[in-house]
Amino acid sequence: MLIRKVKTVRGIRDAYSRRILGNLIGKDPMKIYAGTPAHLRRLTRGLTRGQLHTPPAKGRWSLAQLVAHLCDAEWAMGFRIRKAIAEPGSPLQAYDQDRWAAHLHYDEMDFKEKLNLFEALRQSHLSLIGVLSSGELQRYGIHSERGKETVERMVHMLAGHDVNHLKQMEAIRTSILGNKD
Numbered sequence: 257m258l259i260r261k262v263k264t265v266r267g268i269r270d271a272y273s274r275r276i277l278g279n280l281i282g283k284d285p286m287k288i289y290a291g292t293p294a295h296l297r298r299l300t301r302g303l304t305r306g307q308l309h310t311p312p313a314k315g316r317w318s319l320a321q322l323v324a325h326l327c328d329a330e331w332a333m334g335f336r337i338r339k340a341i342a343e344p345g346s347p348l349q350a351y352d353q354d355r356w357a358a359h360l361h362y363d364e365m366d367f368k369e370k371l372n373l374f375e376a377l378r379q380s381h382l383s384l385i386g387v388l389s390s391g392e393l394q395r396y397g398i399h400s401e402r403g404k405e406t407v408e409r410m411v412h413m414l415a416g417h418d419v420n421h422l423k424q425m426e427a428i429r430t431s432i433l434g435n436k437d
Contacts, residue, residue, distance in 0.1 A: 258393075285411060285415040290382055292422065321357060321362040325357060329414070340397040347397065
């Protein structure tokens with residue numbers, strides 16, 4: 257199994273995809289993808305429930321809400337990956353992350369439960385991705401907003417999404433603890 261590195265984002269029309277994939281240029285996407293659960297554990301280690309659940313500013317997500325979001329993104333993208341592998345060319349539905357956060361009560365979710373679920377989903381996806389052939393990695397679905405997305409591109413999107421939110425979480429942790437880390 258080989259997930260190629262993202263070399264450039266030129267030619268990608270969708271601004272969100274360009275931003276997310278830009279996080280991967282020159283980096284090993286599978287190393288990021290596989291390493292995110294441990295990185296999340298390090299970023300949240302030693303923090304109190306209050307620190308985990310307090311947003312850094314009005315209208316921003318707390319660390320706990322970010323983990324809930326990563327968990328739901330993993331769940332949703334895992335379904336899309338499975339659709340593309342088993343039913344190539346299938347439609348892939350987008351979702352509104354802010355509506356999910358509000359209506360799925362991210363602010364009330366048990367942090368440890370969400371982190372454990374994220375880790376289990378990620379491990380399951382790593383196992384699945386690890387057995388795919390290069391041809392299977394090129395199977396695709398049709399995303400309702402971004403168009404054709406291969407399994408490989410979906411893995412890129414997840415890894416780039418991880419980088420995006422890990423940066424946010426690092427900033428939040430620093431603001432909570434200062435430079436005491």
